[in-house]
Amino acid sequence: MPSPRLSRPHPRTRRGRVRGRVGGSLAAALAVLAALGGGVTAAPAAADAGGLREVMFVGNNWDGTAEVIASRGDFGRIGRVNVIPDREERMREIYLDPLKLAFFLGVRSGPGEGHDQFVDDMYATPDGSSMVVSRPSFADVVSVDLRTGRINWRFPVAGYRSDHMAVSPDGTRVAVSASTANTVHVLDIVSGRQLGSFKTGDKPHENVFTSDGLLWNMSIGEVTTALDAPWLDWTKGDRKITVVDANTFRTVRVIDMRERLDAFGRGDLSDAVRPLVFTPDEKKLYFQVSFLNGFLEYDIAADRITRLKALPGNPATNPDRTTWVNDSRHHGLSMSPDGTKLCVAGTMDDYATVVDRATLQEGPLVEASKPYWATVSGDGRSCVISESGADRVTAIDFATGRRIATVGVGDHPQRVRLAHVPADWTGPTAR
Incomplete structure (x- = not known):
């Protein structure tokens, strides 16, 4: 397939970005499973029993x-x-601690691209009453009451930055990477x-629970230095990849992908x-790596990479x-x-594209501004991507590979997760 006709210069910073504005427990558990990816069947209806409504959370990071x-x-x-109602208190703590301040500014100048990172990842509690959020710049996880907007609890992570969850x-449990x-x-x-x-490798990133009682973590190492030449990869x-028992947290397997890549040639x-997704039977996973415009297929039982796209x-x-x-x-991967189909x-x-998993043939290249995540809609029919460069999310039909909806959101959307909220909810009452 020829290179895509996408001529717009890539937005790097806020100034250069395109600021587009286009306009009960079983159901909750199913939504949580669907949000994990790996082909888990999505919840069957948007209006759920138990007074809950299925929705999507979109984290506006900046x-x-x-x-x-x-x-x-x-x-x-x-x-x-608002996931930072305690901003003044947190900033006071940071400015009174020189080491915290150094890391706070480091997040801003490094992964934050000149901005503070206030929301990386978020999920709902099973009863839909609260949103649990990891906040990188504040190095913590908080639970925000969806009715009042107030913080229920706060957990400071080890080190100075929280990440994927x-x-x-x-x-009932949430895993969060403490990247430093x-x-x-x-x-x-x-x-x-x-x-x-x-414990993990350097800079833990993505976490995934699997149905066999395991928890997978992928460490990505240092990604903010300019030492990006291939010969400086070391x-x-x-x-x-560190795989642990999800109940005892004991390591059951460590996968050195360097060895697997070498064996694959x-x-x-x-x-x-980077992002990865399991097949519905959890026998294979597909994953992205730094600097690659594409992805790889890994056979878990055979412990080897089998294909590259x-x-x-x-x-x-x-x-x-x-x-x-x-x-x-490329950063963002989901599966129908x-x-x-892979998205x-x-x-x-x-751009974003839907790929046939059997043939690895891509479909239409859907123009998108710095798409940073991909997940699956509640009905399982669409891939939903965050366009961090245009402040919107876009839904792409798995069957046709075509854009079907776009909605404007806040500043620099990244993670998108399925969740549940009270059926009558329209926003916190306390501002």
């Missing part, structure tokens, strides 16, 4: 807000949550009490595993990989519930 939108149909806006299949401490904390989602933790740190690729590059993309945000090239966010190439 705003410090989370948009709540419909999980299907027109994906229309429902409400917005995952929720257990039963919706090489640690994953597992918390009770209702109380915020730590249930356990485990400077990025110890990157690996692609030792030139980075072994920093290279996707088209955008001629307008700056070929200097030191300019790519946080070592990303039946396991037949890929081509972050630095400004």
